[in-house]
Amino acid sequence: MTRQARLFAIAEYLRGRRTGVTAQAIAERFGVTVRTVYRDLDALRAGDLPLHAEQGRGGGYALDRHYSLPPVNLNAREAAVLIALGAYASRMRLLPFGETLEAALDKVRGALSVSAQRALLSVVEELKFVGVPALPAPAAVRKAVEEAWFTRRPLSVRYRRADGGSGERVVTVVGVIMERHTTLIHCVDSSTGEERHLRLDRVEQAALARSV
Template identity: 80%
Template sequence: MDRQARLFAIAEYLRGRRTGVTAAQIAERFGVTLRTVYRDLDALRSADLPLRAEQGRGGGYALDRHYALPPINLSAREAAVLVALGAYAARMRLLPFAETLEAALDKVRGALSASAQRELLKVLDGLQFVGVPALPSPAAVRRAVEEAWFGGTALRVRYRRADESTSERTVKVAGVIMERHATLVHCVDVDTGEARHYRLDRIDVATPVTSAPASPGGGRR
């Protein structure tokens, strides 16, 4: 078994278990050394697999239970409609989380048979959407906002105002509002508790903050 196949097999092995599994058990299961197992586990973490180590009896390495949803049954027509709508949302930049959306669409497309893809997606080519795309924003900023929102973590953002002056703040993302041509990020300032909306296309830099500052009324810049 080559390494790529083994990494996939280890991920599926962990997904199918209800309790943690030790590195020694993984090594025995796949016939490799402990050193190889630790390298493989590091590679899976680097690929954003939500792998955690649990302590105590029944502990070991395990996947976050919320990593994958249970299987659902979609008809070919339902899948094709989702693909068409998702492609439109990506094209119009309606949803800022473009990479996550594309990954989801790839999975739905992959679930369609070749004939269904040809027939149904051809029919859906007749759908026409008329609208103005939202203003573009840097991919790194979109990724950081997505991670902060879903992960509940803070962000250090550099924001460019309409007059081109900039300010930096540490914020938490409370929501996302999609208007006709602009995507607004609803944020709460960590220092002041003030709520405000930032236009996504005017956030030049967004950096995750591992621990938000605890200043009770910190100043602004």
């Protein structure tokens, strides 16, 4: 078994377990050393797989139980419409979480049969949206905003003010407002408790804050 195949198999193995699995058990299951298992687990974490270690009886390595959702039964037409609307939102740069959206669209697209892809996706390509896209923001900024929003962790930002100067602050993202020309981050300033609307395109740098 190649390492790539083993990584996929370990991820699926953990996904199917309701309790944690020790590194020794994983090593025995896949016929490798414990050291190799640790390297594989590090590689899965680097690929954003939400692994954590559980302590105590029945503990071990486990996937976050909210990592994946139960199967959703969409018919081909419903899937095609979701793909069309998602692709529009991605092109218009309306959302900060572009990579997550693209990954979701790929999964929906991949669930369609070949015939459905040919028939329906060609139809939805005839759907035209006319509008002014939101101003662009660096990919690293959008990724940090997404992570802070969904995990409710504080976000450290360097922000370009309207007068051209820059300032730094730590905020908690509580929402995103999408106007016709601008995407606004609705947040709470950690030092003052005041609510603010920061323009996403004016955030020059963003990273999860170590402390508030």
